[in-house]
Amino acid sequence: MKTLASAVMLALGLSTSVGLAADLSVKAPPAPAAPAPSPWDVAFGGAMMNDYNFRGISQSALKPSLYAYSELRYNVTSTLQFYYGNSMESIDFANRAAAEVDFYGGMRPTFGPLALDVGGWYYWYPDGQDFPGIVPAGTAFGTPNITCANLFVGFNSACNAAKGDQSFWEVYGKATYTFNDYVALTGDVFYDPSWLNSGAPGTYASGILKLTAPGTWLPSGIGAYLSGEGGYYWLGTTDAFYGNIKLPSYATWNVGLGFTWKVFTLDLRYYDTNLSKSNCDVLTGDQNPTFSASNVSSINPSGFGSAWCGAMFVAKFSADLTVASNLK
Numbered sequence: 001m002k003t004l005a006s007a008v009m010l011a012l013g014l015s016t017s018v019g020l021a022a023d024l025s026v027k028a029p030p031a032p033a034a035p036a037p038s039p040w041d042v043a044f045g046g047a048m049m050n051d052y053n054f055r056g057i058s059q060s061a062l063k064p065s066l067y068a069y070s071e072l073r074y075n076v077t078s079t080l081q082f083y084y085g086n087s088m089e090s091i092d093f094a095n096r097a098a099a100e101v102d103f104y105g106g107m108r109p110t111f112g113p114l115a116l117d118v119g120g121w122y123y124w125y126p127d128g129q130d131f132p133g134i135v136p137a138g139t140a141f142g143t144p145n146i147t148c149a150n151l152f153v154g155f156n157s158a159c160n161a162a163k164g165d166q167s168f169w170e171v172y173g174k175a176t177y178t179f180n181d182y183v184a185l186t187g188d189v190f191y192d193p194s195w196l197n198s199g200a201p202g203t204y205a206s207g208i209l210k211l212t213a214p215g216t217w218l219p220s221g222i223g224a225y226l227s228g229e230g231g232y233y234w235l236g237t238t239d240a241f242y243g244n245i246k247l248p249s250y251a252t253w254n255v256g257l258g259f260t261w262k263v264f265t266l267d268l269r270y271y272d273t274n275l276s277k278s279n280c281d282v283l284t285g286d287q288n289p290t291f292s293a294s295n296v297s298s299i300n301p302s303g304f305g306s307a308w309c310g311a312m313f314v315a316k317f318s319a320d321l322t323v324a325s326n327l328k
Contacts, residue, residue, distance in 0.1 A: 037324070038324075039074055039075045039076065040072070040073070040074055040075075041072075041073045041074075041075065041322055041323055041324045042070065042071065042072055042073065042322065042323045043069075043070070043071040043073060043085075043320065043321070043322045043323075044068075044069065044070040044071065044320075044321055044322075045068070045069060045263075045318060045319050045320035045321055046066070046067060046068040046069070046318065046319060047066070047067040047068075047316055047317060047318035047319075048064070048065075048066055048067075048316070048317050048318075049064065049065050049067070049314055049315065049316040049317070050064050050313075050314060050315050051063065051064070051065065051312060051314050052065035052067070052089055052090070052091060053254075053271050053312065053314050055204060055231065055233060055252055056231075056233075056250070056252030056253075056254070056271055056272070056273040056275075056309060057252075057273070057275075057280070057283065057284060057308055057309050058284075058308040058309075058312065059089065059091045059092075059093070059100065060089075060090060060091050060092050061092035061286070061288075061308065062307070062308060062312070063092060065089055065090045065091065066089070066090045067087065067088070067089045067090075067318075068087065068088055069085060069086065069087035069088075069102075070085060070086055070087075071083055071084070071085035071086075072084050072085070079109060079110045079111070080107065080108070080109050080110075081107065081108045081109075082105075082106075082107050082108075083105060083106060083107070083108065083119075084104070084105040085102075085103075085104050085105065086101070086102065086103055086104075087101075087102040087104075088100065088101050088102070089102075091125070093125060093128065093162075093166065093285075094131070094162045094284065094285025094286070095125070095128035095129055095130070095131065095162040095163060095164055095166055095285075096127075096128060096129050097125035097126060097127060097128040097166065098125075098126050098127040098128075099125070099126065100123060100124070100125055101123075101124045101125075101126065102121060102122065102123055102124070103121070103122045103124070104119060104120065104121040104122070105119055105120065106118050106119015106120065106172075107119065113177055113178045113179065114175065114176070114177050115175070115176045115177075115178070116173070116174065116175050116176075117172075117173070117174040117175075117176075118172070118173045118174075119171070119172060120169060120170070120171045120172070121169065121170050121171075121172065121190075122167070122168075122169040123167055123168055123169070123170075124167045125165070125166050125167050128162075128163070128164040128165060128166055129162075129164045130162070130163060130164040131161060131162040132161060132241075161241065161242060161243075161285075162285050163197055163198075163241060165197055166196045166197045166198075167197055168192050168193075168194050168195060168196055168197050169192065169193075170190050170191055170192035170202075171190070171191055172188060172189065172190040172191070173188065173189055174186060174187070174188040175187050175188070181212065181214075182211060182212050182213075182214065183209075183210075183211060183212075184209075184210045184212075185207070185208070185209055185210075186207065186208040186209075186210070187205075187206075187207050187208075188205065188206055188208075189203065189204070189205040190202075190203070190204045190205075191203050195235060195236075195247070198238045198239065198241075198242055198247070199237070199238045199239025199240075199241070199242065200235050200236040200237055200238045200239075200247045201235075201236040202233060202234065202235045202236065203233070203234045204231060204232070204233045204234075205231060205232060206229050206230060206231030206232070207229065207230055207231075208227060208228070208229045209227065209228055209229075210225055210226075210227040211225060211226045211227070212224075212225045213225065213226075221261055221262070222259065222260070222261055223259065223260035223261070224257070224258065224259050224260070225257075225258045225260075226255075226256075226257055226258075227255070227256055227258070228253070228254065228255040228256070229253060229254050229255075230251070230252075230253045231251070231252050231253070232249070232250070232251050232252070233249055233250055233251075233252065234249045235247035235248065235249050235250075235283075243299075245282075245298075245299045246299070247282065247283065247299075248275065248279040248282060248283065248299070250273050250274055250275045250279070250309075251273065251274045252271070252272070252273040252274075253271075253272060253273075254269050254270060254271045254272070255269065255270055256268055256269030256270065257269075263319050263320055263321050263326060264317070264318070264319050265316075265317070265318045265319075265320070266315070266316070266317050267314075267315070267316045267317075267318070268313070268314075268315050269313070269314050269315075269316070270311070270312075270313055270314075271311070271312050271313075271314060272310065272311040272312075273309045273310070275309040275310075276295075276305070277290070277292070277295060277305030277306055277307065277309075277310070278294075278295035278296075278297055278300045278303075278304075278305050279297075279299075279300070279309075280305065280306040280307070280308055280309035280310070281295070281300060281302075281304045281305050281306040282299050282300050283309070284306050284308045284309065286304070286306030286307075286308055289302075289304035289305055289306050290304065290305050290306075290307075291303050291304055291305075292305055
């Protein structure tokens with residue numbers, strides 16, 4: 001009997017212990033959850049290129065240029081991002097501005113395969129000089145103090161006009177539809193009320209097609225793409241400083257092949273426009289134009305021409321990083 005009682009007591013004790021252990025395991029506090037990722041991020045990078053081409057026109061007088069940028073991003077949700085950025089490019093402008101410094105910001109909402117980008121951009125060109133466009137006495141044009149009728153011509157010419165302040169702002173909208181891992185199509189439009197502070201409004205619109213190569217086509221870690229853009233710039237009439245002339249609107253296009261590895265990209269691209277050398281001189285104020293009687297027109301009586309808007313090949317090597325992806 002004592003043996004049976006002891007066995008019963010032992011069984012009850014074990015049962016109670018197991019029950020207590022079960023209660024303890026159920027009531028144990030859960031492991032702390034992983035912290036949510038920060039909605040803030042910073043993108044930054046830079047590039048070297050043999051020419052800074054902007055919408056078909058050289059901004060660096062067909063010479064090498066450097067570029068750097070930083071961009072602060074706030075991800076409201078996985079499908080909505082706000083951003084603010086700054087960038088700087090080395091340039092060679094007719095007014096001898098020191099550089100191009102950009103301030104921009106906007107938002108990027110996405111709807112499945114459709115990504116939108118809406119914002120504003122300010123182009124600042126500090127330390128420019130005013131060149132009023134007065135023909136000096138004793139030149140081939142003969143009569144002193146005649147204001148140029150064309151926009152602005154180079155410093156080595158007999159006549160030029162360029163505002164010291166050519167800074168301007170624009171607003172823009174972009175839409176990119178990604179069909180799959182290999183094909184994406186972008187449409188964009190930009191509007192500026194006074195292009196290069198000339199008084200002439202400008203609207204630029206373009207379409208971009210990008211084809212990304214399958215990863216199996218190249219060695220591991222190497223990516224490649226082919227992209228092309230066709231665009232048109234509608235330009236209006238300048239203010240009195242530039243003679244109240246109607247600026248020439250123009251078409252531009254580019255096609256290029258790019259290679260990527262980690263954070264680096266090598267982009268090899270061909271650019272061209274339908275601008276004549278005469279009209280290119282009107283838009284750029286090339287410091288070293290060439291003269292031809294065939295260049296003379298109502299908006300370019302000087303007869304000077306520029307090669308800054310013609311066919312050109314641009315090689316660009318860049319690096320792009322983000323704090324969230326590359327520095328953690």
